[in-house]
Amino acid sequence: MTPRSLFALMLITATPSLHAAPMQWADIRDGSLYLQVDRPDTLQLRWSPAWQSDANQEQLYLLQPDGQLLQQLDIRADQPYGQRDLALPAASGDYRLQVPGYSFRNFKVSHDSSTLAQFEPAKVHFSADVPSGVELYFRVAAGEQAQLAGKYYGGVSVLQATRLSDGEQRRLQLVEHPQYGQFDRIALPVAAQDEVWRLSLGGSGKAAFWLDGSANLFAQDLRQLHPLQWLPGRVELELKPQRRGPSPQLGIALPYAAPPPSTFELLRALGPRAANFYSFVDVIRQEPERELSFRRLYRETFNIDRDITLLAGTGRQAVLTADSQTLAGLDAWLADSAQLGNRGLHYLAFADEPNLNYPSYEVFADYFARMLEHTKANPEARAAGVRIAMPVSSRLLDGPFRVGAGQRRGIDWARQLLAAHAADIDALAWHEWMIRDLLATRRYRASVRAAADLVGLDQQGRPRKALLLSQTNISSGPDLSPYQQDTHYAALWWTSVVINASQDGLLDMLNWFQAADEPEYPKGMLAQQDAQRFSLKPVARAQQFIQQHWLGEVQALDNRSFEVDALALVDGTRHSLLGVAKTQREQTIDLGGAPQLCESGPSLQLLGADGRARPGQLQCHQGRASFQLPGETLFALTWNTL
Structure with a gap:
């Protein structure tokens, strides 16, 4: 029997069709849905009120496999209910549908079952509101010391993981804690080969579950589990002469x-x-x-x-x-x-x-x-x-x-x-x-x-x-x-x-x-x-x-990137370009509009997860600068004009 899965695997009455039955995820409140599409598909998105939706607008983001924004969904406060179809052209890599927390609505997402879909839940914060009997699958790679974690929010109270290769089980009871940041976790056994586990959620209502030490990805069908493909991105920045105002x-x-x-x-x-x-x-x-x-x-x-x-x-x-x-x-x-x-x-x-x-x-x-x-x-x-x-x-x-x-x-x-x-x-x-x-x-x-x-x-x-x-x-x-x-x-x-x-x-x-x-x-x-x-x-x-x-003033800057934020600053002859890559994707940054940059002895500094600033490698030619930016990294490019 096909397991009930996050969030309720929906089988539509079979009719002659080239496509398999749709698959549904509901009710998502906080998390990422990654989608690999080898033939065109359409995401069917529906929403309904969860709490205070009449006081809060929302934004959802659909990103292309290269990290560029394909579509931004704006939901007004006076739209407690609604639906929208989002086209997914066939592409290599993973699309990303982001439901940013804290969300005030329940979001249901349907797609063709041929689309490979994996859900990345938030950690500690609850991610979804689920029915009883939910089952999901996750993979732990060989040699990984994975931990299954969760937090009790008055809904799901038990997480049970079963290893498919031999039936080995781990059961995690979720209990109330005096502080919000406290939660429950249990270690999963390390294996010499990749292992697939089935996760059963005990109870219904608000659910908070996640993985540490392994990819925090869950699928409704074990055949849909796959490593995410973070295709390299490119960011084109263009400095403008206008001053926006004081920083x-x-x-x-x-x-x-x-x-x-x-x-x-x-x-x-x-x-x-x-x-x-x-x-x-x-x-x-x-x-x-x-x-x-x-x-x-x-x-x-x-x-x-x-x-x-x-x-x-x-x-x-x-x-x-x-x-x-x-x-x-x-x-x-x-x-x-x-x-x-x-x-x-x-x-x-x-x-x-x-x-x-x-x-x-x-x-x-x-x-x-x-x-x-x-x-x-x-x-x-x-x-x-x-x-x-x-x-x-x-x-x-x-x-x-x-x-x-x-x-x-x-x-x-x-x-x-x-x-x-x-x-x-x-x-x-x-x-x-x-x-x-x-x-x-x-x-x-x-x-x-x-x-x-x-x-x-x-x-x-x-x-x-x-x-x-x-x-x-x-x-x-x-x-x-x-x-x-x-x-x-x-x-x-x-x-x-x-x-x-x-x-x-x-x-x-x-x-x-x-x-x-x-x-x-x-x-x-x-x-x-x-x-x-x-x-x-x-x-x-x-x-x-x-x-x-x-620096003291903000200078105008064109930036079409969605995953990299950048700010141009100026103070007299001093210039600074401050930025941050917000995802794991490696980016190529290309900056134009600064004709004296290459002759001024520019300096590039990077700050990664180790908290230590280090110099970056900058390519500069005829007033255009470019450099490689690792994922999840801050950068500062500084120079002086003559």
């Missing part, structure tokens, strides 16, 4: 205290020029001038002259009222700012993610108006560089993670506040979470453009209000995967986010959240060994690499 100040969220001296050199290595602070109104009311020392330290020792402060209560309590305690805390913060003097810009936000935390827009709008009037009564603060930022929402174009998110989009709350207080608002600020997929980071560019459209542009083409992406991370809160946060993946992700958010020269500030790991939130740039010892995580190595090649 944003890059920074991190810093603690509500002076950092240990043992971290000073690490912070200098990160080179932050911007910062996100919290100020706890109940604390500063009782301890006036408490914040002066560490705010002065960050400003004078680390040269951070652009920052944003979010008012909150102890423990980042988000909902405040304009009562005597809050107003006293506000006065104390403004007095500190005036005492620190006029150096740089210091944006003040009256609340942290109000669209997520406040009971309604009306409640927050009333609070905002009261706090604004109180702040305006202190002219010394504005003279010291204090500016007003709003609404500091949880996400901008989509809704926050809570009930009623469709009425809580950050951009909608910002629009209403601007209509009421535009003359007194200096900046539009927001936090961006849960764009976890490397191929989806282009959405950062879209959000910055939307923010600029909302505030409008002046005669110089600059946004009329500063745009501050004041907190961002791969995931929100504690919902973190160590495969992402603690590995080279975070380095690739952060570099890609920096490039996409900076691409149009519209953004003023971009901050990673947060500086150092905390016990419940291990999402810092620095890992903590003990109270005094810290170390650079892979994302910190990437930040260090970026800052070493960061």
Whole structure:
């Protein structure tokens, strides 16, 4: 009997046809479907709501075997249900259909059974919502020490692997863990030859399963298992003379205290020029001038002259009222700012993610108006560089993670506040979470453009209000995967986010959240060994690499590649091309439009998974440069014009 497989192998009533019966995968929420097509096929894609689909738009990507984008599927928030057919011409290599997590819809994909299909699930995060009785196949190559892993999300609770050659079995019970990043795993026996295993999923509902130490690929039919073919790619970049605008100040969220001296050199290595602070109104009311020392330290020792402060209560309590305690805390913060003097810009936000935390827009709008009037009564603060930022929402174009998110989009709350207080608002600020997929980071560019459209542009083409992406991370809160946060993946992700958010020269500030790991939130740039010892995580190595090649202005650059992001920067006669290859595919990079490049002694630096920068081999002839870029690698090409 044919096993039920991910996600429900569908057999259509047989009719005379040259094609075999269609095969269906459902319901995918996060992962990659690789498809090898030796004759033309059509992907039939259908979707239905999973959670908060009315508050969230989606993008799916279909990539050609060479990594170029064949089709981008845009789904609006008002499209909870829908379907689309995607043509797959016959080709050598593997197409890739990417369903980026976190997805708010269930996606069903049908294709001809002659198409070789393999599913790569996300690690730690759940990938699908499955019926009972699902069975899949995977291959472990000879000599590999593979581990089968999974996490319990209230659905699938047992993973059972059976080796087809001899019936050897391994059973993995999935249990609840106190921290999101914890999961269950079991080792599979090493064999002298390739082995195929059958995976049976016990239970139904949300499923999280994956392989470590072997290819993380699963098929419905064991005959469809095959090694992926990463065909070499080619990226053609063309530098343009136009200047887009200033590059944003890059920074991190810093603690509500002076950092240990043992971290000073690490912070200098990160080179932050911007910062996100919290100020706890109940604390500063009782301890006036408490914040002066560490705010002065960050400003004078680390040269951070652009920052944003979010008012909150102890423990980042988000909902405040304009009562005597809050107003006293506000006065104390403004007095500190005036005492620190006029150096740089210091944006003040009256609340942290109000669209997520406040009971309604009306409640927050009333609070905002009261706090604004109180702040305006202190002219010394504005003279010291204090500016007003709003609404500091949880996400901008989509809704926050809570009930009623469709009425809580950050951009909608910002629009209403601007209509009421535009003359007194200096900046539009927001936090961006849960764009976890490397191929989806282009959405950062879209959000910055939307923010600029909302505030409008002046005669110089600059946004009329500063745009501050004041907190961002791969995931929100504690919902973190160590495969992402603690590995080279975070380095690739952060570099890609920096490039996409900076691409149009519209953004003023971009901050990673947060500086150092905390016990419940291990999402810092620095890992903590003990109270005094810290170390650079892979994302910190990437930040260090970026800052070493960061220049003051963004220059226009044409880039048609989908898997390689690139950003051109300029400062006087200095030029920098910063980029990142986001997949395993090796790329040939070709750059034109820089006529003096070859005569200026250009330098090429690469940063791979080992975290060590190394020189690359650059070919340069008559103003065109080319080089080979390994997969999953950062690069920086620098030169000087005469």
